[in-house]
Amino acid sequence: MxxxxxxxxxxxxxxxxxxxxxxxxxxxxxxxxxxxxxNLGAHSTEDVANHTIALLLALNQKLFIHRKYIEDGFWSYQKAGEVKRLSSQTLAIFSLGRIGQAVAKRAKSFGMSVIDYDPFLPEEMA
Incomplete structure (x- = not known):
């Protein structure tokens, strides 16, 4: 409006x-x-955080690449490449609002290291 x-x-x-x-x-x-x-404020925080982690898992497991290989009738482990454990990776989050915090919590539950940057974060949360 x-x-x-x-x-x-x-x-x-x-x-x-x-x-x-x-x-x-x-x-x-x-x-x-x-x-x-x-507005609805935190209405979709959980949904967005869950979707973010779902996409992170899909990328980490190379699902999009594997799907393409399967559709093309081709599969080769060597070509698909190695999949790294989430617990050996670091996730950088820019902005630790409600969604950023929810994503960090979920990533940590997979054993990921989480680093963040938020210039507007209150001192008590830093």
Whole structure:
């Protein structure tokens, strides 16, 4: 909702977004009009973290490469290459918000080392 839409509702007091992102709203203009904006916050944190780990596992196990070989009717362990144990790898996470923390927790459960960078992290969490 951009300025031209928000201006059509002079009595509007609030907007509830059925998602985590609010990038579809002109928040600056809404604030000028005194319109409160609320989103679902942590609604999809677990789902996104789980999907991230699922993709990490697929990449680590080279599932996409193996699938292609199978579809092509070709299989060779030598060509597919070695798969490294997750516990021997390090995962770098940039931003330790809710999702980053959830991904870190899951990665650690696989024995991975986790390093992170977040310039906005409160000191008590550093």
């Amino acid at each position: 951009k300025e031209n839409i928000l201006a059509k509702f002079p009595d509007l007091k609030g907007i509830a977004v059925n998602a985590t992102g609010i990038n579809t709203i002109d928040c600056e203009y809404a604030e000028k009009l005194g319109i409160a904006i609320r």
